Every structure is written in structure tokens, then in C-alpha cells.
Amino acid sequence: MAVFTPVTLDDIGQWIQQFPLGKALTIKGIASGIENSNFFLTTERGEYVLTIFENLSFEQLPFYLRLMDHLAARGVLVPAPVATNTGELLASLHGKPAAIVSKLEGRSQMDPQPVHCAAVGAMLARMHLAGQDYPLQQPNLRGLAWWNETTPQVLPYLSDESAHLLRAEMHFQQAFAGCETYRQLQQGPVHADLFRNNVMFDGERLTGFFDFYFAGCDTWLFDVAVTVNDWCINLDTGVLDTPRVRAMLDAYHAVRPFTAAEQEAWQPMLRAAALRFWLSRLYDFYQPREAEMLTPHDPTHFERILRERIATPAPGLY
Incomplete structure (x- = not known):
């Protein structure tokens, strides 16, 4: 959510008229994140978030926006x-796709406790179930195919030790993705x-999930693993915090019970989730794009998490 495409009030004075939101009063860039240009937008009708999509196309974006509509319903x-006034969810701004969504109440919980992890786990399970009948299909664009494409682009920048880890884990994940247990995992929008x-x-009240612009169809377990690897760890070491892990997994399981195949795949999937973000952070760090307010994330964070997941078994799903 950096700002690659600056936008001023003058820029959107006429543009905003195609939405039933009244006059734009203020606009402020959002500094966090690294994929799209995001802004807090205040209009005569309330507070919203404006996103200009830097990589996703007009053809790809309906998957994400309609998914949000589907889930909210x-x-x-x-x-x-x-x-817009003509019923479109996208509009062109500075020659790029743009969308406006409602702004959620509250704030991000950056020091989560078990109660927060339980709320996230339960809502994530409800989200997975709610997406079962979503009709549009799109693969996870940062899945195995992207890992295979990106690995050779980042390997030249790595130390021998890190390069060995990356090659070994890619070999492990390619084998895992081809096994019978993986084929038995339940899938849908994530x-x-x-x-x-x-x-x-x-x-302690969860008010919403947002930023669905990495969503796609993948295994539900991958979504759980990504979430656990961020919400339930010591940020300095990557070590899992068992009370938070148990709170999240138990709350999820109470809504959508885990399967035996998912239990078997849990440890490899935690590694897959760590690898995905190690690779993307390596790519963003060594192949940066120019943007206002952009600070790439530290790739070594997820390298530590990956090493920890390989070395130390995580608590089981149930």
C-alpha cells in the first residue's frame, strides 16, 4: 500500500463525480505495503479507501472486487x-484501474493476544465456507508457478547458505505439491x-479483513498457514507462540473442522507459507520499483521463519 501513482484533490475533483459519494474533501496517501497506491479518501458521504492498481489488470480485478461483495453478502x-453511477466496480484513474471501498472501523492489532487470534481463526473459517459457491476462478498468482519463476531471479543475490536453503525448499515444495495428500486438501478462494x-x-471485536488483492483459489490450509505464521509468532525469532496458535486453530476448527489430510499436510504447508513470503520479499528488495513512501520489507524475517519451521514441529491442527 505504498504510493506509486500520486493523486491530489484536483486530480479527482471531476473523476469522483462518477461515484455516488458527493464531493471529495480530503485525500491522504497510505504508506504501508508495496503493491498498489492506496489513499484514505473523505467525501461528503463518509470515509473510504481509494486504490490504484499498479500490477493487476482490468481483466483480473473483477475476481477480487466481486469476491469481496460475495463475502460481505x-x-x-x-x-x-x-x-459507479453506472454500476461498475472499476474506473480508470491516471490510465490505471482504480476502485473505492468502504473504510473499516478500528485499527490493526499489532500485538495480538489469544483472544484476537481466536477471532481471526473463526472469521477465516467462515470466509472459506462463504466462498465455496463463489463462481469466479483465478489461481493464487503468488503460488508455486510464481515461486518457480522468481527463484532464479533472486538466487544471484543470496549467500551460499541462503541459496542452498532456497534450492532445497523449492525441491521439497515441488514434491509436496505433487503428492496425494496435497491433492486431497480442500480448496476455494483464499x-x-x-x-x-x-x-x-x-x-477485542474484529471489525473486518481487508486488502484482498493477493486473493486467489488455493488450498484453505495455505491460508491458515500464512495467517498463523504472522499472528502467532515472536516477531524477533519466528518461533510460534503455542497459546496463540491453539487459540486460532481451535476457533477455526470449531467453525470448519480440519481434515485428516490437512493434519498430515500442516507442517509442509507452514513451510510453504514461509517460503512464499521469503521469495516475495527477496524479489521486492532486490528488484524494487520506484514509489513514494515505499520501504521494502526485510527478507530475512521470513528466512528465519522458514528455518524455524523446518527445525521445530508446530502444534498440530487439532
């Missing part, structure tokens, strides 16, 4: 996209990026 707490800064709380 089924009681999942997500931002609601705002349609958020795929449900970090602490993509969830809002008002005290």
Missing part, C-alpha cells in the same frame, strides 16, 4: 466496493495475505 466482515495489518479490531 454472506456475513463476512470485509470492505464493500462502491459501484485471502493469502492475512497479516496483522490486514485485519481491523475495535478492542
